[in-house]
Amino acid sequence: MRKVFVLFAITSLSVIGILMYFNLKFSFLLLIVIPLIVMGFYDMFQSKKSIRRNFPLLGRMRYLLESLGPEIRQYFVETDLDGKPFNRLQRSLVYQRSKKENDTQPFGTQLNVYDEGYEWINHSIRAISFSQIDENPRVRIGSSQCEQPYNASLFNISAMSYGSLSKNAILALNSGAQQGGFYHNTGEGGLSKYHLTGGDVVWNIGTGYFSCRDDNGRFSYEAFTIRAAYDNVKMIEIKFSQGAKPGHGGILPKEKVTDEIAEIRLVSKGHDIISPPTHSAFTTPLELMDFVKLLRKGSGGKPIGIKICIGNKSEFLSICKAMVASQTYIDFITVDGGEGGTGAAPQEYSDHVGMPLREALAFVYDALNGFGLKDQIKIICSGKIITGFDIIKNLSIGADLCNSARGMMFALGCIQALECHANTCPTGVATQNPELMKGLVPEEKSIRVARFQHETVKSAMDLMASAGIAHPDDVDRTVVSTRIDKTQVKTFYEIYPELVKGCLLNEESVPQDFLYFWRKASVDKF
Numbered sequence: 330m331r332k333v334f335v336l337f338a339i340t341s342l343s344v345i346g347i348l349m350y351f352n353l354k355f356s357f358l359l360l361i362v363i364p365l366i367v368m369g370f371y372d373m374f375q376s377k378k379s380i381r382r383n384f385p386l387l388g389r390m391r392y393l394l395e396s397l398g399p400e401i402r403q404y405f406v407e408t409d410l411d412g413k414p415f416n417r418l419q420r421s422l423v424y425q426r427s428k429k430e431n432d433t434q435p436f437g438t439q440l441n442v443y444d445e446g447y448e449w450i451n452h453s454i455r456a457i458s459f460s461q462i463d464e465n466p467r468v469r470i471g472s473s474q475c476e477q478p479y480n481a482s483l484f485n486i487s488a489m490s491y492g493s494l495s496k497n498a499i500l501a502l503n504s505g506a507q508q509g510g511f512y513h514n515t516g517e518g519g520l521s522k523y524h525l526t527g528g529d530v531v532w533n534i535g536t537g538y539f540s541c542r543d544d545n546g547r548f549s550y551e552a553f554t555i556r557a558a559y560d561n562v563k564m565i566e567i568k569f570s571q572g573a574k575p576g577h578g579g580i581l582p583k584e585k586v587t588d589e590i591a592e593i594r595l596v597s598k599g600h601d602i603i604s605p606p607t608h609s610a611f612t613t614p615l616e617l618m619d620f621v622k623l624l625r626k627g628s629g630g631k632p633i634g635i636k637i638c639i640g641n642k643s644e645f646l647s648i649c650k651a652m653v654a655s656q657t658y659i660d661f662i663t664v665d666g667g668e669g670g671t672g673a674a675p676q677e678y679s680d681h682v683g684m685p686l687r688e689a690l691a692f693v694y695d696a697l698n699g700f701g702l703k704d705q706i707k708i709i710c711s712g713k714i715i716t717g718f719d720i721i722k723n724l725s726i727g728a729d730l731c732n733s734a735r736g737m738m739f740a741l742g743c744i745q746a747l748e749c750h751a752n753t754c755p756t757g758v759a760t761q762n763p764e765l766m767k768g769l770v771p772e773e774k775s776i777r778v779a780r781f782q783h784e785t786v787k788s789a790m791d792l793m794a795s796a797g798i799a800h801p802d803d804v805d806r807t808v809v810s811t812r813i814d815k816t817q818v819k820t821f822y823e824i825y826p827e828l829v830k831g832c833l834l835n836e837e838s839v840p841q842d843f844l845y846f847w848r849k850a851s852v853d854k855f
Contacts, residue, residue, distance in 0.1 A: 372385040372388060373385045414735075418439065420745060443815055445814055448812075449809070449810055450810075451809070452797075456795050459791055461799070468481045468483065472659070481512055482512065482782070483720065483789065484733065487734035488515065488531075488734065492590045495765075503526050503528040504772075505776070506779075510529075512564070513530055513531070514533055515530060515531065515533050520532050530559075530563060531565075532566065534568060536606065537602070538610070540593060546609075553628075564661070566634050570640070570665070570683070580603055583600050612855075613651075614651030615651050615852050615853065617651065618657040640682075640684065644855045645696060649700040653834070655852075659706055662697075662707075663732065665683075666683070666686025666713070667685050667712075691726050694726065695827060696833065696843075709728065709730050710728040710730075714732070715735070715736035721808065722821075729802075740780075741756070756768065796808055806825060828840060833847060
């Protein structure tokens, strides 16, 4: 190919020279051919790209086609059931509901109901009329030690930071939360003025203590109390880990760190902002309980919770043991599945670190029930939840309410371009580029966020009514069935047998499956 290119260059220049010699008006070809020849010779002599070195000029097509690959697959190749992490059917449903368009489906399901993993709701002969159920039920969050309990919606905005998302995206989400009466989790990137425009807020505090840190990056109680007193801040969430990269710490590329973001987070700019993998404000489960009490005091008695992607089971059991030993209750626990993730993360972390939501949710519910703590604590779950059926599935396993991140991004106009980490999001959702950001108009997109949330909750309540259930509290593990193989079906109750309440309080009654982790768990160390 190198010889072919040289021959092409010599021939092209010769032909143009002859044309010019006979005064024919083809000199404009020089403007096209000369740059191509220069590029080709550069390719021949550069040493970094083997394909371009061996196939001058032509080899560049490989990189062009590779860069266009995701768009070609998404718009021309994908079927309705293709596309990762969300297929076209799922994305279209969010778009339809956010625009309040017809979301019904003709001619039956496109799913293969005999595939392993297919799931369905066990409806009831005694279904309840839709008119007899509350389309917007509330869930009270707050233990007996909480002075300002909060009545949350069934479906809310999961943790996404300002910085990872654009200013306009945060404004639209917060306004949508205000319109729809649900909460907006700040993500670990700090509490900005864009989170305080009227919607209810859950302030997520991660290991970087953004918006409540001192000059050394440690927790600042003074900075915390100032912001925790804001009326919009309804709950405080201590972030241990997230589904995208559990055990890693958050990442904000330096390209996204503006002067404003650095000021909000109380950090300097010019470098990637990487949160530490662990907290410095506490090191043991008992110290965590002290930290919970400190935050409860500093916030005036607002609900204090934790966000965690389950890894080592004994560490979560250690937290449960510490609650029992200290008689201090966390008000809520947000369980993030390992399949979650809106931000940038190393591929191995996204693919192979963290317990998937279903197993994690069952484990957390059973652990809390086994220690006799569930009555005090609400479980919030997040991880690929975008439909009413997704909500019912997670309520069935043990959740009290649900959060969604990527579903809310779709409602904002996200097209799953998979450029969240590159600051080049074409819809203005996950970028700090002003030229891209201006494409997202908060006043328009906030309405879509509110519609999507409302229609999804309504769908969940309709499904409950079809199962003869009037309230989310009554959804249990018998409600949903899943196909194990071609001929075997089980309910979640059969797949995840519930623990007897209080059985984890004494070693003699601990089930065999929990015994190893129970013995390893300690209030003095994680």
